[in-house]
Amino acid sequence: MKICPDCKDVIMYCKCMEKYFEKMKSNNKIKVVELFAGVGGFRLGLEKYNFEIVWSNQWEPITKTQQHASDVYVYKFGENNHCNEDINTVKTKDIPDHDMLVGGFPCQDYSVANTLKLAGGLKGKKGVLWWNIEKILREKKSKKPKYLLLENVDRLLKSPASQRGRDFAIMLASLSDLGYGVEWRIINAADYGMPQRRRRVFFLAYHKSTNLYKEMKKNEKTWINDSGILAKSFPCESESQIMYHKSEINGTLEKLTKNFNKNIKNNKSPFNNSGIMINRKFISTKVSSIYTGKRTKLKDIIISNKDVHEDFFVDKVVAENKEKGWAFHKGAKKKIRKDKKTGFTYTFSEGSMSLTDDLNKPSRTIITGEGGKSPSRTKHLILNKGKYRRLTPLELERLNMFPDNFTQKGINGDILASKRAFLMGNALVVGVVEKIGNELEKRIKNEI
Numbered sequence: 001m002k003i004c005p006d007c008k009d010v011i012m013y014c015k016c017m018e019k020y021f022e023k024m025k026s027n028n029k030i031k032v033v034e035l036f037a038g039v040g041g042f043r044l045g046l047e048k049y050n051f052e053i054v055w056s057n058q059w060e061p062i063t064k065t066q067q068h069a070s071d072v073y074v075y076k077f078g079e080n081n082h083c084n085e086d087i088n089t090v091k092t093k094d095i096p097d098h099d100m101l102v103g104g105f106p107c108q109d110y111s112v113a114n115t116l117k118l119a120g121g122l123k124g125k126k127g128v129l130w131w132n133i134e135k136i137l138r139e140k141k142s143k144k145p146k147y148l149l150l151e152n153v154d155r156l157l158k159s160p161a162s163q164r165g166r167d168f169a170i171m172l173a174s175l176s177d178l179g180y181g182v183e184w185r186i187i188n189a190a191d192y193g194m195p196q197r198r199r200r201v202f203f204l205a206y207h208k209s210t211n212l213y214k215e216m217k218k219n220e221k222t223w224i225n226d227s228g229i230l231a232k233s234f235p236c237e238s239e240s241q242i243m244y245h246k247s248e249i250n251g252t253l254e255k256l257t258k259n260f261n262k263n264i265k266n267n268k269s270p271f272n273n274s275g276i277m278i279n280r281k282f283i284s285t286k287v288s289s290i291y292t293g294k295r296t297k298l299k300d301i302i303i304s305n306k307d308v309h310e311d312f313f314v315d316k317v318v319a320e321n322k323e324k325g326w327a328f329h330k331g332a333k334k335k336i337r338k339d340k341k342t343g344f345t346y347t348f349s350e351g352s353m354s355l356t357d358d359l360n361k362p363s364r365t366i367i368t369g370e371g372g373k374s375p376s377r378t379k380h381l382i383l384n385k386g387k388y389r390r391l392t393p394l395e396l397e398r399l400n401m402f403p404d405n406f407t408q409k410g411i412n413g414d415i416l417a418s419k420r421a422f423l424m425g426n427a428l429v430v431g432v433v434e435k436i437g438n439e440l441e442k443r444i445k446n447e448i
């Protein structure tokens with residue numbers, strides 16, 4: 001009769017064995033909830049490794065009756081455990097327990113805390129979707145996920161203009177109050193050889209109970225540049241010690257809302273492009289990428305003109321027209337504008353940019369308005385083999401490192417090209433998530 005070294009009971013009948021079988025049953029994968037899932041960029045990146053999406057949520061508020069992102073998601077991954085409802089209406093008890101929560105929460109409005117109320121607990125401004133994440137973590141209590149992986153636009157670290165960095169400070173403080181330590185970094189996918197110049201802030205949170213949290217606490221000096229998950233996934237070096245910032249986020253969330261960075265003369269955000277936060281104390285510094293591998297250029301991902309539908313070609317006259325064509329939109333201009341609210345008039349000016357995108361560089365960032373025929377400053381225009389044209393949905397998918405034609409169909413049939421462009425403008429560069437997933441899996445596999 002063998003005795004279990006842990007609980008001292010008879011092996012096979014002991015609690016540890018029960019736990020072991022329980023774990024085996026649950027297939028040992030890292031269980032992930034994907035919020036604001038879009039067409040599943042996080043899922044594509046993470047499921048290459050030992051992660052499994054056990055529940056996902058996606059609901060498009062702009063087109064309530066047409067849910068293209070969710071339709072594509074279900075078409076690709078099946079309807080099991082997918083929820084196409086406004087996250088504001090979802091009850092935490094209906095979200096299964098999970099090891100990790102991921103999501104690129106919408107960024108139109110994250111002026112997080114303007115109307116924070118403390119009424120029986122924290123209540124956030126409706127529509128500011130950060131608070132939906134916070135609410136799930138709070139209501140899950142002891143079952144809260146051990147890890148978070150979140151993504152947002154890089155200006156989150158500086159918003160709002162009147163109190164630079166306040167919104168991020170509130171997020172860090174609320175995560176700290178829920179028992180998490182955080183590391184963050186602005187990553188430009190193109191700095192690591194990927195086809196799109198897309199700068200996004202990625203932040204990872206580790207619960208106090210995890211080894212990663214303990215390791216980060218022990219190695220805070222090397223975590224940002226060397227030993228952290230982000231540093232291992234995306235090697236980097238400090239630009240300058242002068243940018244190094246060490247400080248503490250003090251006060252209740254309400255006080256932070258009112259006072260954070262209010263009276264500082266230069267009104268600079270204390271958050272540089274990378275940092276860590278433990279127990280409301282943060283260290284932030286400016287790093288730059290170290291990368292010597294292959295660099296993907298726009299020309300590497302474009303398809304032959306003969307495979308492009310005629311809708312995407314732009315007539316030379318329209319492209320080069322400086323009065324109302326593409327050349328006008330991409331050109332320098334000065335305009336008198338009137339502020340609708342205040343009636344105040346001001347001169348708006350913008351410089352010129354190249355009419356066509358350089359095929360020998362990674363692409364500019366794709367935004368949601370990339371689709372449609374009308375000339376625009378922000379859309380891509382390429383000159384390929386003497387012909388002007390816009391980028392096709394398939395090329396936009398490649399810029400985000402999605403599989404070819406991933407968004408071509410949803411459960412309700414074909415998706416229009418302009419909608420596919422919208423979906424890619426909202427999505428992320430899958431290669432970035434893959435790299436983080438790979439490193440994270442190695443470091444947490446023994447804890448799951």
Ligand SMILES: C[S@@+](CC[C@H](N)C(=O)[O-])C[C@H]1O[C@@H](n2cnc3c(N)ncnc32)[C@H](O)[C@@H]1O
Pocket residue numbers: 036037038039040041042057058059060061069085086087088103104105106107129423426427428
């Ligand atoms: C920045 S995108 C994330 C895209 C995603 N990472 C991907 O790979 O496609 C944010 C997503 O949140 C969704 N969303 C916005 N408001 C929502 C709400 N109230 N409930 C659920 N999803 C919402 C949007 O439709 C959008 O697809």
